[in-house]
Amino acid sequence: MKELTFPTLIAVLEEMFGRGLFRTMAALAVLITVLYLYVLIRDRAVSWRKFLRAQLSMPFGAVAAVLFVQRMTHSGFGDIGGPIDVIVLLGVAALGAAGTAILVYTLQSLIRRPGA
Amino acid sequence: MRTSRRAVLGLALAGAFAAGLGLPAARANRIATKARIVIIGAGAGGATLANRLMQRLDGAQITLVDPRREHLYQPGLSLVAAGLKPAGYVVSDTAGWLPPGVTLIAAAAAAIDPVAKTVATEDGQRLEYDFLVLAPGLVLDYDAIGGFSPDLVGKDGIGALYAGPDHAARTWAAAAKFADEGGIGLFTRPATEMKCAGAPLKHAFLIEDIASRGGAQGRYEMHYACPQQVLFSVPIVSEKVRMLFGERRILPHYGHTLSAIEPGRKTATFTASGTDAAGQVTQSTVEMPYDYIHIIPPQRAPGVIRQSGLSWADKWTDQGWVECDQKTLRHLRYPEIFALGDVAGVPKGKTAASVKWQAPVVEDHLVAAIEGREGTEVYDGYTSCPLITRVGRAMLVEFDYHNNLVPSFPGVIAPLEELWISWLMKEVALKATYNAMLRGRA
Numbered sequence: 417m418k419e420l421t422f423p424t425l426i427a428v429l430e431e432m433f434g435r436g437l438f439r440t441m442a443a444l445a446v447l448i449t450v451l452y453l454y455v456l457i458r459d460r461a462v463s464w465r466k467f468l469r470a471q472l473s474m475p476f477g478a479v480a481a482v483l484f485v486q487r488m489t490h491s492g493f494g495d496i497g498g499p500i501d502v503i504v505l506l507g508v509a510a511l512g513a514a515g516t517a518i519l520v521y522t523l524q525s526l527i528r529r530p531g532a
Numbered sequence: 533m534r535t536s537r538r539a540v541l542g543l544a545l546a547g548a549f550a551a552g553l554g555l556p557a558a559r560a561n562r563i564a565t566k567a568r569i570v571i572i573g574a575g576a577g578g579a580t581l582a583n584r585l586m587q588r589l590d591g592a593q594i595t596l597v598d599p600r601r602e603h604l605y606q607p608g609l610s611l612v613a614a615g616l617k618p619a620g621y622v623v624s625d626t627a628g629w630l631p632p633g634v635t636l637i638a639a640a641a642a643a644i645d646p647v648a649k650t651v652a653t654e655d656g657q658r659l660e661y662d663f664l665v666l667a668p669g670l671v672l673d674y675d676a677i678g679g680f681s682p683d684l685v686g687k688d689g690i691g692a693l694y695a696g697p698d699h700a701a702r703t704w705a706a707a708a709k710f711a712d713e714g715g716i717g718l719f720t721r722p723a724t725e726m727k728c729a730g731a732p733l734k735h736a737f738l739i740e741d742i743a744s745r746g747g748a749q750g751r752y753e754m755h756y757a758c759p760q761q762v763l764f765s766v767p768i769v770s771e772k773v774r775m776l777f778g779e780r781r782i783l784p785h786y787g788h789t790l791s792a793i794e795p796g797r798k799t800a801t802f803t804a805s806g807t808d809a810a811g812q813v814t815q816s817t818v819e820m821p822y823d824y825i826h827i828i829p830p831q832r833a834p835g836v837i838r839q840s841g842l843s844w845a846d847k848w849t850d851q852g853w854v855e856c857d858q859k860t861l862r863h864l865r866y867p868e869i870f871a872l873g874d875v876a877g878v879p880k881g882k883t884a885a886s887v888k889w890q891a892p893v894v895e896d897h898l899v900a901a902i903e904g905r906e907g908t909e910v911y912d913g914y915t916s917c918p919l920i921t922r923v924g925r926a927m928l929v930e931f932d933y934h935n936n937l938v939p940s941f942p943g944v945i946a947p948l949e950e951l952w953i954s955w956l957m958k959e960v961a962l963k964a965t966y967n968a969m970l971r972g973r974a
Contacts, residue, residue: 429964
């Protein structure tokens with residue numbers, strides 16, 4: 417590969433999931449991030465109780481993300497062939513965990529008012 | 533307070549857009565020219581170059597000559613022939629890849645006169661050119677295999693994935709039956725130069741992997757017959773493949789050139805060459821039975837190239853690849869003619885990855901010629917092959933004219949390891965990169 421630019425990366429991701437699914441997922445990710453920032457700014461504090469619950473959801477998010485990627489790419493755990501594969505797998509898991517944590521935190525904050 | 537916070541967020545977002553999504557930096561000023569450029573072929577090479585030239589030149593008349601309406605993403609054929617993608621995965625519309633302002637003539641080139649600088653098309657047009665780019669691809673010589681015709685693909689255990697998307701899908705139908713029921717699998721490759729020399733290996737590896745997980749488990753045997761004495765032209769890769777074949781019990785038969793098949797008897801005939809005790813070359817005819825056979829026919833330059841006197845006279849004389857400088861791809865006798873892609877008479881590089889590296893070189897020398905100077909870009913034989921070894925694993929093999937490995941991600945993605953990340957690249961990232969290339973953006 418000669419160069420990897422941001423537009424190339426977007427094109428790659430669109431190809432991976434199909435344009436419709438990718439754009440929907442990207443829009444959801446942006447929406448959840450914006451809502452997360454919104455509740456942080458609205459509450460002006462991090463609720464550690466909500467954060468704890470969000471943390472509990474992280475392993476589920478991690479596993480779901482890995483299974484999703486494997487399903488989309490006809491592959492499985494047996495295909496891990498070297499250190500870089502473990503790093504990619506952990507990266508996918510970390511993204512899934514962080515995404516789920518943000519989602520769960522935001523949902524809790526939106527459903528219950530601050531201090532609840 | 534609230535407003536200023538919003539303002540800060542807005543600025544941050546604007547910054548992200550400017551950094552990442554903004555328009556690419558304006559290219560060097562376009563060069564005004566009235567040059568007439570004819571490109572024979574609107575496949576990977578032709579479409580890529582047309583897009584790149586339109587970005588560089590202002591006022592050039594660019595004409596592409598190609599009879600085929602469909603554009604084929606040929607790196608995907610291996611995936612179709614293993615049941616991993618549908619036939620439609622590799623098909624798109626040729627016209628959709630071309631930039632506005634170029635002319636596409638939907639006819640084959642019938643004759644080239646390099647002295648008068650004209651191209652005649654099969655629908656009777658005569659095109660004059662200042663520069664000519666030969667990017668017609670190659671032809672698959674199925675007639676060279678006795679008893680075979682592409683209509684047979686998919687029936688009686690016959691596969692031929694190079695023949696096109698539908699044939700690749702039918703190849704999978706035949707291969708799937710073998711993977712389910714077992715028997716003898718026979719995988720071949722031709723004696724000529726060929727598109728992606730990794731593809732015959734990939735097909736053997738994929739079908740073996742699928743059979744090993746499927747109904748045929750323990751009830752199949754695998755044979756790989758090749759005219760060469762090695763499994764891959766790059767020695768270090770060939771050795772690695774030899775070791776993998778050993779592990780996977782795929783038996784290689786060197787010096788075996790497929791000459792005919794008998795579909796009724798399910799028997800293939802090979803011309804086998806070897807050396808006797810005195811060191812003399814011997815030739816014999818060998819028959820091998822099969823339940824599934826994968827056929828890749830000899831490959832040659834299209835007739836129009838060979839009949840126009842543009843081929844090498846002393847190399848590949850049975851194949852007719854264009855006589856060109858291997859570093860600039862410029863014709864050795866007609867400097868206003870360039871070769872691009874499969875048709876180029878260079879030792880390596882009949883892959884889409886090669887086109888990606890070749891197109892900027894042809895662009896550079898062609899634009900330089902318009903400006904009356906010499907180009908500087910050099911093609912050093914770069915070819916890349918995500919050599920699939922299992923569904924889910926591949927080796928990202930990249931090499932050059934000198935048989936050196938030239939990894940894109942040294943120390944991160946090992947070229948001779950069977951890795952998941954290399955598979956991910958082949959299965960999901962490659963087509964997007966290819967599409968970006970076609971549009972002249974990668």
